[in-house]
Amino acid sequence: MADATIIDGKAFAAGLRARVAEGVKALKASHGVTPGLAVVLVGEDPASQVYVRSKERALVELGMNSFDHHRDADMTEAELLALIDGLNADPAVHGILVQLPLPRHIDSARVLARIAPEKDADGFHVVNAGLLSTGQPGAILxxxxxxxxxxxxxxxxxxxxxxxxxxxxxxxxxxxxxxxxxxxxxxxxxxxxxxxxxxxxxxxxxxxxxxxxxxxxxxxxxxxxxxxxxxxxxxxxxxxxxxxxxxxxxxxxxxxxxxxxxxxxxxxxxxxxMTIACLMLNTLTAACRAAGAPVPPEAVLGSGK
The missing domain is CATH 3.40.50.720 (NAD(P)-binding Rossmann-like Domain)
Incomplete structure (x- = not known):
């Protein structure tokens, strides 16, 4: 038996990112909307800093707005929740990502639950999990x-x-x-x-x-x-x-x-x-839904019947 076909995730992700970039252009042209992702980083975790930089770079490359919120590790939970409330209310922000892990004095579950489900770019909110598990439309995956x-x-x-x-x-x-x-x-x-x-x-x-x-x-x-x-x-x-x-x-x-x-x-x-490529896809999807525009086909699931 011949060796398995190697699935080239890097090449597929590049193609997906190119399709997302085209979707960003189309949304700008049709609705005057530029998808925007707010990335919140609390503290100086080296791995998190690398991940955040790669995400922010990808946003710029695909023509999206990147709203960077880097805070010191001594930021209080109340301050972080207030920041998220502000991002939830900002119409220019279509997706919110809080980079994990958070400092120990902050309750991650409480923070993630504070993100508006329609702006939950990671797809972790219990509302999105519930929509997915029940087969209803509108989940961010x-x-x-x-x-x-x-x-x-x-x-x-x-x-x-x-x-x-x-x-x-x-x-x-x-x-x-x-x-x-x-x-x-x-x-x-x-x-x-x-x-x-x-x-x-x-x-x-x-x-x-x-x-x-x-x-x-x-x-x-x-x-x-x-x-x-x-x-x-x-x-x-x-x-x-x-x-x-x-x-x-x-x-x-x-x-x-x-x-x-x-x-x-x-x-x-x-x-x-594929993870970062799909984060870009989720941000575009959220922006399309907010604008009443068709969502990318990759974000649509089957019937679930």
Missing amino acids: PCTPLGSLLLIRDALGPNLRGKRAVVLGRSNIVGKPMAQLLLQSDCTVTIAHSGTADLPEECRRADILVAAVGRPEMVRGDWIKPGACVIDVGINRVAAAEPGKTRLVGDVAFAEAVKVAGSITPVPGGVGP
Whole structure:
């Protein structure tokens, strides 16, 4: 059997960003509206600073407005909530993103719940989660699961009806919304986790396997059904062969899995680039809804019947 097709998330994300840029131009021309994302960063976490810079750079590249709110780590929770209230009320701001983690003295759940659901660019608000889980229109979809679904559709085709999907991981950020997206794509879905009996056998039943557990190379090659589509959401830093060096690996043992799967995402270069691209998509989607304009086709789910 030939090695799996490598799903090029970087190339797909570049194409999605180009389509978003065209959508931004069209919205400006038709409604005089420029999509705007407010990015709130509290503190000096180095990784968060890198993520925020990449998001802000992407906004500018795609012709959107970037509203940057960088605050010191001693900012109080009340001050942060007041900032969010102001952004909720600002018509130029269509999306709000609060970079996590927040300093320990701030309740992240309370902060995220304060964001207006229609401006929740990450798609984490309980209202958006509820709309997604009940199959109602209008949800802003979580970026990483949405990006994963777009890669699955690109690899297997738009019609996923009847596919057996296993989502390994049950987090609110990836696992649960990923399962809901696959359900609405007419897949038969199992959510597997640390309490699942005979986890390898459960994974071997999957036509589509999404690994999102945060454990380096946990999924071995013999866990995978021959020809399956494997989406590796994990980003884990482990020791490299060279002393003092590290390397990135996913939740799937890639060298083993690539010999069994039909298609597979690498780490890095798979799901990762899709997350920021989908954040840009969500910002455009929110702006289109606010203006009463058609939303991008990538943001529309199936019937859920």
